[in-house]
Amino acid sequence: MNASLAFMPIEKLALKLRNGDISASQLIELYADRIAGLGADSKAFISLDLEAARARAAAIGQDIDAGKPLGGIPYACKDLIDVAGLPTTGGSRVLADNVAQQDADIVRRLEQAGAIFIGKNNLHEFAYGATGENEIHGTPPNPYDPTRLAGGSSSGSAAALGYGLCAAAIGTDTGGSVRAPAALCGLVGFKPTFGRISTDGVIPYSWSLDHVGTLARSAADSAILFDALAADCRKPEATRLDRLTVGIPETFFFENCDGEILDHVDRLMTFLREAGASLEPVEMPSMEFTRTVSLTVQMPEALSYHNRYLDQRGHLYSPDFRAGLALGQCLLAEQYIRARRLMESYRRQMNLIFEQVDTILTPATPVIAPPIGAVEVTVDGISEPAGNAITRYTSFFNMSGHPAITFPCGMHSAGLPIAAQLVGRHHADEELIETARLVETGFDFELPLPDLG
């Protein structure tokens, strides 16, 4: 069977399924064969459920319900998400025996939409980290260069899609953990407005910042997935690029960034101008202490959840996650509350900006995928931890709660994808994805498939 099917967007695959050009069972076998060949290299999966997937596909047969846009579409999800009867390990020894009793809300919703679950994806232990390194299951490599990171924390989700091992993947995003790995791997990563996709049945990392998000091959696919995942999804209001006002941050988001990334985002700005959009500079809230605010919320919340395991299984956590949890115990309650009040302040400041513009454009990341094992990356002579760099442009929007989507917009001379990020108003997720779809349709850029040898 043609391997290019493995990289086909959901939209086109669904059409082939409905037309009878391919059956759900054939599609499952296509991905199963690829997982057998590339699964170990990609380190994308922690567990597989292919027999159940085969049974589901056989039950669907040739009768794909036209009312179910995900009918027969195989997907994978990050191993923080419950699927009944399978372990939800969080990528950790701590929960190696934690078998889920019922499906997460989102798994139920995808099943109702006709999607077929095939397996659980690798991740940074309990989503603590953006490099996607995992000492038990290995570090998922970038499909465009196996010496580089896929990025994290939804590293296996990005690798699964990037290696052509499933048609869609579901991850979680607390500081960019869906959008950043998607950006580094040439995929589309979307996180909704805070709270619009249920997190019930998902192991929490930080309740105030966690978002369930999607990794897909296109913005159109992101729309299909969001429609299935969000209980209150609606049709987007009429969206036209020539009526769009795009905010361009004056500070922070274009600073200390790889020059080629800036060049490609600049090309995208030119495209938007030529399409009739109005580009306006916007003054963002001060970003000086945003990482501190995020950490001050994250670590006490992570500790509060993991306290249930620490006494009995504390020795099974990785040392770096234990260090983070210890930090959470040494912060004061007022510091935590103040950090959450600052989050509300960010939301209000951003909402004022969104009275002036429809969307905000930034690079998705300031760096291309760093080498596996790199502790620090250096841009413009300034070094920072690799994980900090990967999420530098994404984490603020977890605090502000605004929907954001990252999508490819160029290739770096190092042979790695470059991506941009669009951010929308609260609850304007549908219009945001539609804007990205219009850009995707009109922008003169095609991402080559990775050479997987």
Add this chain to the structure above:
Amino acid sequence: MKPVEKQTLKAMRDQLGGYAWDDDEISELVEPKLGIITGFQDLLDQLEILRQVDLEAIPPAAEISDK
């Protein structure tokens, strides 16, 4: 504000309750070797700066209304 000392964090652990982190892990906060995202002292220094910000009556972030 004086730099935080290991002894202070050990006293918090021993006298305020909470999980009994190893002494080495407490040391990690004061003299990081594993690469915690931000050095703890830097974090405390920045939180002290943020304490000076008058947030008026802004409440903690909660649900995001669709109104």
